[in-house]
Amino acid sequence: MNLRSEGAKGVALSAPATVYVGFLVAAPLLILVAYSMWTQTYVDIDRTPTLANYREAFTDPLVRHLMIRSILIAAAVTVVTVALAYPIAYFIAIRAQKKTLWLLLITIPFWSSYLLRVFAWKLILGFNGVLNSALLALGLIDEPLTFLLYNEFAVVLTLAHAWAPFAILPIFVSIQKIDPSLLEAATDLGSSRIESFLRVTLPLTLPGIIAACLVIFIPTVGDYVTPSLVGGSDGKMIANLIQVQFGAANNWPLGATLSLLAMLSVGFVAIVFVLSANGFGRRIR
Amino acid sequence: MKLAFGLQTYAFFYLGFLYLPVLFLPLFSFNDGTIVAFPIKGWTLEWYRQLGSQDTLIQALVNSLLVGAVSAMLSTAMGLFAARAYVRYRFRGKRISEGLVMLPLVVPGIIVASSMLVLFISMGLKPSLTAVILGHTFLALPFAVAIMKSAFDDFDVSLEEAALDLGSTVLETFRRVTLPIVAPGIVSSLLVTFTVSFDEFVLAFFLSGNEPTLPVYIWSQIRFPAKLPNTLALGSLLLLASVLLLVIAEFFRRRSSKSLV
Amino acid sequence: MTETNIIEMTGVEKRFGTFTAVSDLSLSLREGEFFSLLGPSGCGKTTALRMIAGFQEPTDGRVTIDGQDMQGIAANKRPTNMVFQSYAIFPHLDVGDNVAYGLRNRGLKKAEIENRVSEALEMVELGGLQRRRANELSGGQRQRVALARALVMRPKVLLLDEPLSALDKKLREQMQFEMRRLQRNLGITFVMVTHDQYEAMTMSDRIGVMFDGKLVQVDSPETLYAKPCNREVASFIGEMNFLPAQVSARQENSLTVTTTCFENLKIETNPNVRQGYGDILVGIRPEQIEIAAKQPDGYDATFRGDVVNVAFYGENVHYHVRVEGLDRPVSASVPNYFHMVDFREGDSVWLGVQSASVIDLGENEPS
Numbered sequence: 001m002n003l004r005s006e007g008a009k010g011v012a013l014s015a016p017a018t019v020y021v022g023f024l025v026a027a028p029l030l031i032l033v034a035y036s037m038w039t040q041t042y043v044d045i046d047r048t049p050t051l052a053n054y055r056e057a058f059t060d061p062l063v064r065h066l067m068i069r070s071i072l073i074a075a076a077v078t079v080v081t082v083a084l085a086y087p088i089a090y091f092i093a094i095r096a097q098k099k100t101l102w103l104l105l106i107t108i109p110f111w112s113s114y115l116l117r118v119f120a121w122k123l124i125l126g127f128n129g130v131l132n133s134a135l136l137a138l139g140l141i142d143e144p145l146t147f148l149l150y151n152e153f154a155v156v157l158t159l160a161h162a163w164a165p166f167a168i169l170p171i172f173v174s175i176q177k178i179d180p181s182l183l184e185a186a187t188d189l190g191s192s193r194i195e196s197f198l199r200v201t202l203p204l205t206l207p208g209i210i211a212a213c214l215v216i217f218i219p220t221v222g223d224y225v226t227p228s229l230v231g232g233s234d235g236k237m238i239a240n241l242i243q244v245q246f247g248a249a250n251n252w253p254l255g256a257t258l259s260l261l262a263m264l265s266v267g268f269v270a271i272v273f274v275l276s277a278n279g280f281g282r283r284i285r
Numbered sequence: 286m287k288l289a290f291g292l293q294t295y296a297f298f299y300l301g302f303l304y305l306p307v308l309f310l311p312l313f314s315f316n317d318g319t320i321v322a323f324p325i326k327g328w329t330l331e332w333y334r335q336l337g338s339q340d341t342l343i344q345a346l347v348n349s350l351l352v353g354a355v356s357a358m359l360s361t362a363m364g365l366f367a368a369r370a371y372v373r374y375r376f377r378g379k380r381i382s383e384g385l386v387m388l389p390l391v392v393p394g395i396i397v398a399s400s401m402l403v404l405f406i407s408m409g410l411k412p413s414l415t416a417v418i419l420g421h422t423f424l425a426l427p428f429a430v431a432i433m434k435s436a437f438d439d440f441d442v443s444l445e446e447a448a449l450d451l452g453s454t455v456l457e458t459f460r461r462v463t464l465p466i467v468a469p470g471i472v473s474s475l476l477v478t479f480t481v482s483f484d485e486f487v488l489a490f491f492l493s494g495n496e497p498t499l500p501v502y503i504w505s506q507i508r509f510p511a512k513l514p515n516t517l518a519l520g521s522l523l524l525l526a527s528v529l530l531l532v533i534a535e536f537f538r539r540r541s542s543k544s545l546v
Numbered sequence: 547m548t549e550t551n552i553i554e555m556t557g558v559e560k561r562f563g564t565f566t567a568v569s570d571l572s573l574s575l576r577e578g579e580f581f582s583l584l585g586p587s588g589c590g591k592t593t594a595l596r597m598i599a600g601f602q603e604p605t606d607g608r609v610t611i612d613g614q615d616m617q618g619i620a621a622n623k624r625p626t627n628m629v630f631q632s633y634a635i636f637p638h639l640d641v642g643d644n645v646a647y648g649l650r651n652r653g654l655k656k657a658e659i660e661n662r663v664s665e666a667l668e669m670v671e672l673g674g675l676q677r678r679r680a681n682e683l684s685g686g687q688r689q690r691v692a693l694a695r696a697l698v699m700r701p702k703v704l705l706l707d708e709p710l711s712a713l714d715k716k717l718r719e720q721m722q723f724e725m726r727r728l729q730r731n732l733g734i735t736f737v738m739v740t741h742d743q744y745e746a747m748t749m750s751d752r753i754g755v756m757f758d759g760k761l762v763q764v765d766s767p768e769t770l771y772a773k774p775c776n777r778e779v780a781s782f783i784g785e786m787n788f789l790p791a792q793v794s795a796r797q798e799n800s801l802t803v804t805t806t807c808f809e810n811l812k813i814e815t816n817p818n819v820r821q822g823y824g825d826i827l828v829g830i831r832p833e834q835i836e837i838a839a840k841q842p843d844g845y846d847a848t849f850r851g852d853v854v855n856v857a858f859y860g861e862n863v864h865y866h867v868r869v870e871g872l873d874r875p876v877s878a879s880v881p882n883y884f885h886m887v888d889f890r891e892g893d894s895v896w897l898g899v900q901s902a903s904v905i906d907l908g909e910n911e912p913s
Contacts, residue, residue, distance in 0.1 A: 010374030017367035017426060018382040024423045025388060028400030031407050088299050091292040102296075104535060109303045111531040113484035115500050116520045119507060120306040123313070123321045130309055133322035164303060184601055185634035187621045189648030189699065193288075199647070203638045215391055222393025224487050229507070239395035246399055246491065259399045266393065285643045285650065 035256035045253070053257035063241065063258065070237040070262070071269055073152055074220040077159040078213050084160065085167035085212070092168075093175035103172070110165040115225055121158040122229045125149040150232025158226050167212040174208025175201070199284060206281040213277075214270055221266045238262050310524060314517040321513065332518035342519065345502035349483055352414055352498055356421035357479040363422075364429025364474060365467075371430075372437035390427045397424070398491035405492070412494030420488040425478035432477060432538065436470025469537040476534035480527050499523065552577040552703060552735050553598060558607035560593050567593040569759045571607070575703075580729050580736045582746040585756035586782070591739045592707060594756070598737065599705050600624045612702055622651075627696035628705040631712070633688045635680045641667070641691055642676030648699045666698035669728065686717050693725070697732070704729075706738040710745060722748050743783045747771070755779050763818065775818040777827060777907055786829040787876050790910050793826055801906060803828060806871035808847035811901050819908030827910040834903035835878035837865055837889065838896050845898030851876060853893045858882075867895060 036053050039046040057063050092102045109117070124130040125148040132144040148154060178201065186196035224239035231237065238258065245255030309321075317327035336342060370376070371383055389397070397420070405416050444466070448458040464471075486500040493501055503519060506512045553575040560568040568590040575581050583591040596602045597609060600621030609616045611625060627648070636644050642663055649659045667673050670690035683691065689709065696704055709725070710718045726749050729736045740746050746753050747767040754764045763775040774780035777788065791803040794810060802812050805828065813828065815821065836842050851867035854875050858864075863882050866875040878897060889895055 006374045007376035010370040010376030010379065013366040013370035013374070014376075014379070014382050017363040017386050017430065020363060021386050021388060021423065021426060024401065024404075024419075025385070025392075028397075028404040031403050032400050035403055084299065087292060087295055091296045095289055095292055096296075105300060106303065108528055108531060109307045111480055111484075112307055112524045112527045113486070113500060113520070115484070115486040115503060116310060116523060117307060119503075119516075119520065120310050124306055124309060126321075128320060128322050130313075130322060133324075137323050161302065161306065179632060179634065181630045181632050181634040182636060184621070185628070185630055185636070185695075186647070187601075188599060188626075188628045189695070190622045190651035191647075192622060195651065200636060200638075206638075218391045219393045222395040224395050224398075224490075239393070242395050242399055246402060252403065255399055256403060259396050262393070263396055281638070285639060285646070 032256045032260055035253050036260055038253045040251045040253050053254050057257050066238045066241050070221050073155055074217050076156050077220050078217045081160045081163050081167045081216055082212050089168045089171035093172050106168055107165050118158055118226050118229050125154050151234045154230040155226055155235040158230050159220055163216045166215045170211040171208040174205040178204050203281050203284045210277050218266055310517055311521040314521040319514055332514040335515055345497050345499045348496055349499040352417050353479040353482040355418045356425055356482040357475045359422040360425040360429040360478045361474045364433045368430050368433030368437050386430050387427045389424050394487040398488045402491045412492050414496050416492040417489050420492050421482040425481045428477050428481055429474045432474040433470055436467045440466055469540040473534040473538040476530045480530050550577045554610045556608045558604045561605045566759050571761050578733045579751040582738045582750040582753045584746040584753050587741055589756040590759040591756045595705050595739045599626055599628050625702040626705055627699045627701040629692045629696050629709045631708040633692040635688050635691055637680045641678045644691055645695045645698050662698050666694040670694045685713050703735045773816050773818045780829050785832050789828050791826050791828045807849040811847050813901050813904045816906040822909040825910050827907040829905040829907050830899055830903055832877040832879040836898040837878045841896045842898040846901040848896055848898045853889045853891055
């Protein structure tokens with residue numbers, strides 16, 4: 001290796017990964033922007049720049065409806081997942097004897113195919129599905145429950161299941177990092193258990209909570225598989241509409257426009273969330 | 286004490302919530318009936334036996350293995366070098382670079398899929414296994430970087446310096462000292478990135494064209510109720526394979542961090 | 547200093563499984579004194595402190611603070627506050643909010659909190675630094691914040707767990723004086739845990755020495771140094787030359803002893819040691835041994851030896867002198883001024899001691 005300085009070695013070694021990811025993030029983005037200003041005419045593409053796609057996206061109530069629903073569902077998934085995960089992360093970090101075993105147990109189901117896990121929920125929640133048949137067999141219900149599948153509830157439940165480890169891990173790390181003497185200091189200064197949790201543990205784990213929220217919220221807004229399989233018509237999300245544009249409807253420019261808009265809305269919501277969460281954190285004293 | 290007990294109880298319920306859905310697939314794959322519901326009619330291996338005679342399934346499996354193997358090697362190779370740079374060197378743009386390679390973890394799947402489709406078409410690359418490999422390498426890279434970073438973190442730099450001091454060239458040092466020590470990390474990264482690719486659906490759905498990978502094949506089968514038992518059997522095998530791969534990867538990862546103690 | 551006892555520990559014991567961290571500890575702390583628990587790491591001193599603070603419950607025995615039994619009273623309800631070894635400064639709060647933390651638990655009015663916080667910060671010479679972030683503080687400043695945060699609570703007893711161990715030497719010495727001054731001005735009882743004998747001696751009114759979970763001796767620094775109760779304490783606090791001695795006569799307050807170095811020397815009995823009937827061990831501090839080229843005048847005992855090692859410490863020079871009949875060389879330390887004494891390895895020298903410098907350490911138990 002004839003590279004002289006440390007810096008040059010570092011740049012050279014990290015270059016393939018950086019360039020690869022950089023290219024596959026930047027180039028598609030630019031082309032999406034270009035496509036979003038073109039027009040689909042049957043099988044051909046008219047490359048005259050126009051904002052017609054954006055106009056269509058903004059005026060179409062279906063687009064607005066799906067976008068808002070996607071964000072609301074993603075927000076609900078985030079809240080449910082993080083709220084369910086926090087006590088687990090706390091338990092593993094503070095109480096559990098075998099931390100690595102617990103972490104491994106939590107992550108194993110996540111390594112099975114996402115598609116299959118969603119599929120499993122479809123089978124469980126269905127009209128003639130596992131849950132209904134089990135409840136019927138046990139005599140707890142007289143006829144199958146219909147509110148289980150093909151609605152927002154099913155989507156939120158399935159996604160909260162799928163994203164669990166992503167919420168647990170960052171929160172676990174942030175709890176693990178807390179110096180135990182900080183909690184003792186809080187107790188020593190007169191805080192009860194709940195007070196020291198609210199005034200010390202919670203603000204110190206806020207970065208972990210924020211990370212967990214982002215890692216769940218951002219991909220969830222654009223999720224395709226779950227709404228397709230368990231969402232029914234009430235649970236469809238923006239990704240389904242985008243897929244239709246690239247598939248059956250064969251309107252790539254509109255699909256590109258919707259992708260870009262979805263990305264922008266996600267980014268906007270995420271930034272507002274991070275700012276307000278941090279602001280909230282600073283007010284805890 | 287009451288709180289601790291409550292937390293533990295909750296933790297076990299939570300584990301149940303995580304595992305039960307996944308365990309229903311294997312359970313019903315042995316069910317001697319085509320409807321997935323209780324009570325179980327009887328036990329059979331018929332659904333597994335039928336899998337062997339489905340040519341399109343075999344072809345999809347071969348495609349998935351190929352895509353997985355190539356993406357695993359590409360992403361692990363890039364991850365290996367990048368992780369070494371992040372752990373060993375200080376350089377300008379390091380933080381940006383480190384953040385950038387983690388980006389694929391958080392970009393919504395549909396956006397990656399649609400934008401890559403558009404990009405590849407514009408570059409003249411038709412949807413194909415090559416396109417899927419490029420996409421999966423992108424998605425798997427953060428995993429490779431993270432695993433290799435922890436492997437290098439545990440690696441004592443003075444070992445390399447000792448090898449150089451004893452007269453090895455830089456390349457020899459890498460081959461005889463660095464590589465053997467981080468080898469468990471590399472194996473672990475290969476297994477994990479392979480699993481990421483093997484299980485991935487949305488990108489493959491957009492980019493595979495008429496060469497489906499296994500998840501894309503399963504997607505096409507899910508719509509047919511008659512095929513349901515076969516799909517369950519296939520899914521169960523996939524679950525088993527993923528979990529086995531992960532456990533082996535974890536075994537290697539632990540060996541890499543223990544080897545230096 | 548009054549003679550009221552602010553803390554009483556009676557027969558306190560702490561076991562972790564089969565390991566006994568503290569055994570049968572009985573200790574009375576006087577109101578307004580600066581008390582140190584001194585001992586090597588793992589001797590149980592921190593456990594003892596944490597039992598006073600309420601972070602650990604005694605397995606057996608009783609702790610009372612200001613006459614009140616602390617059994618079952620949680621740490622957040624005790625009239626003690628603690629300065630932690632790591633300082634435990636809340637990283638998400640600034641200096642002012644750190645100090646105000648405990649006051650907010652008490653639900654005081656905002657204006658009063660502000661007053662007391664700024665008063666406490668003045669006290670530790672951090673006046674006006676309320677809005678400084680925790681991560682912008684130096685080690686010494688963190689220590690002061692930790693002190694202010696505990697003192698602002700006006701505790702009956704302030705507990706300090708190795709409060710100076712994270713600081714470098716210069717700063718440590720400065721803080722020793724400041725903490726001493728603060729304690730005197732406030733009149734609050736300070737209980738400090740430390741493994742550093744010099745720290746304990748410079749700061750404390752009284753020191754409790756602990757070994758292996760047992761409290762061995764409680765005395766003022768001067769008494770501990772002059773009349774240690776056994777060989778362990780003698781060698782833990784300062785340096786000591788040990789000589790086995792035969793007792794030829796026992797009087798009311800004195801013993802006549804003979805060692806390899808001197809014969810029939812009359813020394814004072816040590817009230818802190820158990821008196822037996824057999825041979826005893828005596829100790830001599832290195833700085834109390836004179837070293838000279840010729841036989842020195844005016845000493846109660848003189849003997850010869852050969853210099854085997856010279857160690858230069860700056861303010862002192864240590865000579866290791868081999869004396870015929872002793873397994874270990876005798877160590878003598880001489881202040882370094884004007885090069886009045888200057889010996890080299892191999893020189894033949896005379897050593898001299900006064901009988902008052904020879905300390906009776908009680909029965910010679912084989913160690």
